[in-house]
Amino acid sequence: MLTTGLLASACISLAAASPSPQSAGNEWWRTAVFYEIFVRSFADSTEGPLADDGVGDLRGIIERLDYLNDGNPMTHDDLGVTGIWLMPICQSPSYHGYDVVDYRAVDEEYGTNEDFKAFVAACHQRGIRVIVDMVMNHVGIDHPWFREAIGPDSDKRDWFVWRDEPLTGEGGPNHPVWHDRVKDRTGQFYYGFFWHGMPDVNLRSQAATAAMHEECRFWVTEMGADGLRLDAVKHLIEDGVQFENTPETIAWLREFSGAMHQARPDVFLVGEVWDDTEVVARYVQNGIDSAFEFSTCSAIERGINAGEAETIGRALERSWNNLGAAASTMIGNHDMDRVMSRLGGSREKAACAATIQLTAPGVPFIYYGEEIGMVGVKPDPDLRTPMQWTGDAERAGFTTGSPWSEVHPSVNQVNVDRQRKQPGSLLSLYRRLIRLRQTRPALHAGDFTLLDAGDDRVLAFVRSHEDDRLLVVVNVSGDTLIEQWGLDAGALGVRPGSALKEMLHGMRVYTPRREGDARWRALGMLDRYTGYVVKLP
Ligand SMILES: [Ca+2]
Ligand SMILES: [Ca+2]
Ligand SMILES: [Ca+2]
Numbered sequence: 001m002l003t004t005g006l007l008a009s010a011c012i013s014l015a016a017a018s019p020s021p022q023s024a025g026n027e028w029w030r031t032a033v034f035y036e037i038f039v040r041s042f043a044d045s046t047e048g049p050l051a052d053d054g055v056g057d058l059r060g061i062i063e064r065l066d067y068l069n070d071g072n073p074m075t076h077d078d079l080g081v082t083g084i085w086l087m088p089i090c091q092s093p094s095y096h097g098y099d100v101v102d103y104r105a106v107d108e109e110y111g112t113n114e115d116f117k118a119f120v121a122a123c124h125q126r127g128i129r130v131i132v133d134m135v136m137n138h139v140g141i142d143h144p145w146f147r148e149a150i151g152p153d154s155d156k157r158d159w160f161v162w163r164d165e166p167l168t169g170e171g172g173p174n175h176p177v178w179h180d181r182v183k184d185r186t187g188q189f190y191y192g193f194f195w196h197g198m199p200d201v202n203l204r205s206q207a208a209t210a211a212m213h214e215e216c217r218f219w220v221t222e223m224g225a226d227g228l229r230l231d232a233v234k235h236l237i238e239d240g241v242q243f244e245n246t247p248e249t250i251a252w253l254r255e256f257s258g259a260m261h262q263a264r265p266d267v268f269l270v271g272e273v274w275d276d277t278e279v280v281a282r283y284v285q286n287g288i289d290s291a292f293e294f295s296t297c298s299a300i301e302r303g304i305n306a307g308e309a310e311t312i313g314r315a316l317e318r319s320w321n322n323l324g325a326a327a328s329t330m331i332g333n334h335d336m337d338r339v340m341s342r343l344g345g346s347r348e349k350a351a352c353a354a355t356i357q358l359t360a361p362g363v364p365f366i367y368y369g370e371e372i373g374m375v376g377v378k379p380d381p382d383l384r385t386p387m388q389w390t391g392d393a394e395r396a397g398f399t400t401g402s403p404w405s406e407v408h409p410s411v412n413q414v415n416v417d418r419q420r421k422q423p424g425s426l427l428s429l430y431r432r433l434i435r436l437r438q439t440r441p442a443l444h445a446g447d448f449t450l451l452d453a454g455d456d457r458v459l460a461f462v463r464s465h466e467d468d469r470l471l472v473v474v475n476v477s478g479d480t481l482i483e484q485w486g487l488d489a490g491a492l493g494v495r496p497g498s499a500l501k502e503m504l505h506g507m508r509v510y511t512p513r514r515e516g517d518a519r520w521r522a523l524g525m526l527d528r529y530t531g532y533v534v535k536l537p
Helices: 004-016 058-063 113-125 144-149 206-220 247-263 277-285 294-306 309-326 347-359 416-420 426-439 441-445
Strands: 034-037 083-086 102-106 129-134 189-191 227-230 268-271 290-292 327-329 363-367 447-451 458-465 468-475 499-502 507-510 531-535
Touching (some): 058 113, 102 206, 113 129, 129 206, 129 268, 206 227, 206 247, 247 277, 277 290, 277 294, 290 309, 294 327, 294 347, 309 327, 309 458, 327 363, 347 426, 347 468, 347 531, 416 426, 426 441, 441 458, 441 468
Parallel strands (some): 034 363, 083 129, 227 268, 268 290
Antiparallel strands (some): 447 458, 458 468, 468 531, 499 507, 499 531
């Protein structure tokens, strides 16, 4: 097992080996910017058998790919993402798809396996890689594996976890995990951590493990997915009343990762481990490529809402020390109130959060609609409403039919059409940030050094890769700052009398008047909730 320090330096040297976002190496994902799509809500196709039925589908996404990346580096009116994570697309009875009943078939509401292959081909043409959500912890209650396992003499009986009586003890979730919904001759209870409709697969069983490997291998070989987003992996193998992060789980994943990388050396495995940074790091140190950084996500929100840069700086440093560039970063996802809602509906705060995410180390994931500031609070379906393409209150440009879910009432204010041509829009900022990240090695491959800016409202860090060195300064507060903050110019190698360039807003930056100025204000003024990226000599 690698130590933390070794991991960080290994990440830096691996990052150095993939200098450009177009890099085709096995670790292509290190320079990617991902976009998370809930297929049901992104775009309903306008042609073909699934057109205009009010449900988003794979052909619908293909029709909208130019919005995400048109494949032409010379045009700048696309978002510029280079990766897509599709939330579950396998056959499932639920709207969200996390209870799979057939791992080998695309859900008929979303299309066919051939549609998926066409989708991957269209993405690859534009320089976009595709990863799919893979749910290994449990299956839907109507999955054939579970139907078979209900029989007490079934040879799949031990593919699931059974007990004569529910196990009780401390430390579990506040809902029942042992269920007796299935009436069989044994009267036994089955284990389903999340819900009775999702029985946990017993991954201690070699046969069940082999079967799950096969389902995953199918997606990264035959179907052509570039990687897998691994759902709820901290729950894979439980031990009595220890429900998460067991050593067996981590060992299982190490073997799984080996098998997937053997099937396809450039596969990208990113795990959902909703836990502290140090716990998340254990998974990455043991074989999966990357994992989501929930601690940093929540620190960015708390820091901006409180106007406290230290909260964010500490989290970024902790993430860098534990995960290096292998952290998958986000400011929101399909399980949280949308970031715009958590930031009180403030466009300025949302811009600030995006600036931090897209200039920090890691592999950024943008949740669909985040780039235009879509809002939404729980329950879950309200976090997953139709993409707001136009101001149409009924259909949002998402479908010409009747949408499967109501369009959010914010649609007339918050939509792609409205922001598409506005240089000052959140969408425009996202485009500039992504382009800057993709073109600057310091941002997509560089290391990270936190700075003391002398004011708790100012987050400052340096990203550097070889001779590309960028200073990032973000005012996370609602105050416009002029005098209060300053950086150590000497330590940054900045000499008096040279002109520097700010790259996000195209501003000129004045170096200190004289040698030894202890408090260099790289920019005369820091606008509220605004970030700046300065090219250092
Ligand atoms: Ca459709
Ligand atoms: Ca383009
Ligand atoms: Ca489990």
